[in-house]
Amino acid sequence: xxxxxxxxxxxxxxxxxxxxxxxxxxxxxxxxRRTELLEAEVAALTAAGxxxxxxxxxxxxxxxVAAAVAQVEAxxxxxxxxxxxxGLGDPKPVTQMALVDAEYIMRVNFLGMLHLFDAVRxxxxxxxAGQFVGVASLAGLRGLPMSAIYSASKAAMQAFLEAARIELxxxxxxxxxxxxxxxxTPLTDRNTVTKPFMxxxxxxxxxxxxxxxxxxxxxxxxxxxxxxxxxxxxLPNWLYDFVVGxxxxxxxxxxxxP
Ligand SMILES: NC(=O)c1ccc[n+]([C@@H]2O[C@H](COP(=O)([O-])OP(=O)(O)OC[C@H]3O[C@@H](n4cnc5c(N)ncnc54)[C@H](OP(=O)(O)O)[C@@H]3O)[C@@H](O)[C@H]2O)c1
Numbered sequence: 496x497x498x499x500x501x502x503x504x505x506x507x508x509x510x511x512x513x514x515x516x517x518x519x520x521x522x523x524x525x526x527x528r529r530t531e532l533l534e535a536e537v538a539a540l541t542a543a544g545x546x547x548x549x550x551x552x553x554x555x556x557x558x559x560v561a562a563a564v565a566q567v568e569a570x571x572x573x574x575x576x577x578x579x580x581x582g583l584g585d586p587k588p589v590t591q592m593a594l595v596d597a598e599y600i601m602r603v604n605f606l607g608m609l610h611l612f613d614a615v616r617x618x619x620x621x622x623x624a625g626q627f628v629g630v631a632s633l634a635g636l637r638g639l640p641m642s643a644i645y646s647a648s649k650a651a652m653q654a655f656l657e658a659a660r661i662e663l664x665x666x667x668x669x670x671x672x673x674x675x676x677x678x679x680t681p682l683t684d685r686n687t688v689t690k691p692f693m694x695x696x697x698x699x700x701x702x703x704x705x706x707x708x709x710x711x712x713x714x715x716x717x718x719x720x721x722x723x724x725x726x727x728x729x730l731p732n733w734l735y736d737f738v739v740g741x742x743x744x745x746x747x748x749x750x751x752x753p
Contacts, residue, residue: 496520496521496522496546497520497521497522497575497576498521498522498523498524498567498571498572498573498574498575498576499513499516499521499522499523499524499574499575499576499577499578500523500524500526500550500563500564500567500574500576500577500578500611500615501513501516501523501524501525501526501578501580502526502527502552502554502560502578502579502580502581502607502611503526503527503554503580503581503582503630504523504525504526504527504533504536504580505525505527505528505529505532505533505536506527506532506680506681507678507680507681507682507696508580508630508675508678508680508696508699508700508703509525509527509578509580509581509630510525510536510696510700511696511697511699511700512578512580512699512700512703512704513525513536513540513547514536514540514697514700515700515701515703515704516576516704517540517545517546517547518545519704519708521576522546522547522548522571523540523545523546523547523548524547524548524549524550524563524567524571524574525537525547525548525549525550526550526551526552526554526563526581527551527552527581528551528552528553530549530551533549533550533551534549536549537549548567548570548571550563550566550567551563554579554581554603554606554607554608554610554611555599555602555603555606555607555610556610557606557610557613557614560607560610560611560613560614561610561613561614563614564577564611564614564615565614568618573618573619573622573625574615574618574619574625575624575625575626576625576626576628576707577611577612577615577619577625577626577627577628578628578629578630578707579607579608579611579612579627579628579629579630579652580628580630580673581603581604581607582603582604582607582630582648582682583600583603583604583682584600584642584644584645584682584686585600585644585645586641586642586645586686586688587641587644588640588641588746588747589643589747590747592643592644596644597644600644600645600648601644601647601648601651604645604648604649604651604652605648605651605652605655608629608652608655609655611627612627612659615627619666619668620666620668622667623666623667623668624667624668625667625668625669626668626669626670626671626707626710627656627659627663627668627669627670627671628670628671628672628673628707629652629653629655629656629670629671629672629673630673630675630703631649631650631652631653631656631672631673631674632645632646632649632674632675633674633675633676633715633720633721633724634646634649635647635648635649635650635651635652635653635674636650636653636674636724636727636728637724637727637728637735638650639739640739640740640742640743640746640747641688641743641746641747649674652672653672653674656670656671656672657672660672660712669710670712671706671707671710671711671712671713671714672712672713672714673703673706673707673713673714674713674714674715674716674721674724675699675703675716676692676693676716676717676720676721676724677690677691677692677693677694677717677720678693678694678695678696678698678699679693679694679695679696680696691719691720692717692719692720693717694716694717699716702714702716702717703716
């Protein structure tokens with residue numbers, strides 16, 4: 496039985512993905528800060544005949560992530576699939592950016608991923624096998640007004656994962672970047688913007704599991720948003736600024752903030 500560790504598995508995409516992998520015969524370690532949610536889910540999965548473990552950890556803390564990986568390896572042996580999914584966003588114009596909040600978003604979204612990578616890298620390199628996955632976002636593919644820090648954190652993830660994918664292939668390690676569009680989760684429930692083509696977390700779990708298990712380089716979804724973002728990436732800067740600027744001025748222009 497193969498072992499997966501998923502951060503941010505207490506709710507949303509991470510939880511749906513943990514359930515999906517468990518249903519496909521994987522041993523899943525669910526990591527997040529809210530132990531009670533993780534333990535309730537592990538009890539439900541175990542009752543359904545799956546193999547699961549709860550690992551409390553804050554991905555912002557490198558030592559805590561290393562300890563979580565060590566805990567899983569001690570119980571089940573090497574981790575075959577490590578998924579850095581924990582993340583957060585705080586939609587806000589840059590005129591109102593608080594450095595302390597921006598640093599925290601980078602710490603959880605980007606450094607949180609590196610903390611996991613650093614912890615699983617030795618055993619994956621030693622075995623010449625394994626898969627490392629980062630859940631970034633379609634929002635990382637261009638700088639999005641109102642989400643500058645979030646976009647930047649996801650773009651940093653994408654750049655790291657792309658470079659790592661090329662470097663690690665000769666070492667037998669597969670790297671996959673997951674770029675969701677809108678998925679209904681507690682994260683999007685907190686955000687009041689319109690969310691075109693939003694899908695359920697359960698559907699996202701199936702799409703992401705399929706892409707990961709195929710060994711895809713990237714998993715971009717839902718398809719309409721992913722296709723739109725492919726097109727938007729090709730726009731010259733002047734056109735991107737013009738089109739996106741129309742909407743952005745309504746939210747972030749002079750006189751729009753306190
Ligand atoms: N939903 C979307 O539309 C969407 C779109 C693009 C990308 N994404 C990305 O998908 C990932 C999952 O998001 P989601 O929508 O499923 O949101 P969510 O339901 O809010 O889940 C976020 C998860 O991250 C965990 N988490 C947050 N901070 C953490 C920390 N410091 N240490 C450990 N765990 C932490 C949370 O658990 P605890 O609070 O228990 O720690 C929770 O399990 C994120 O990286 C997000 O940026 C989501």
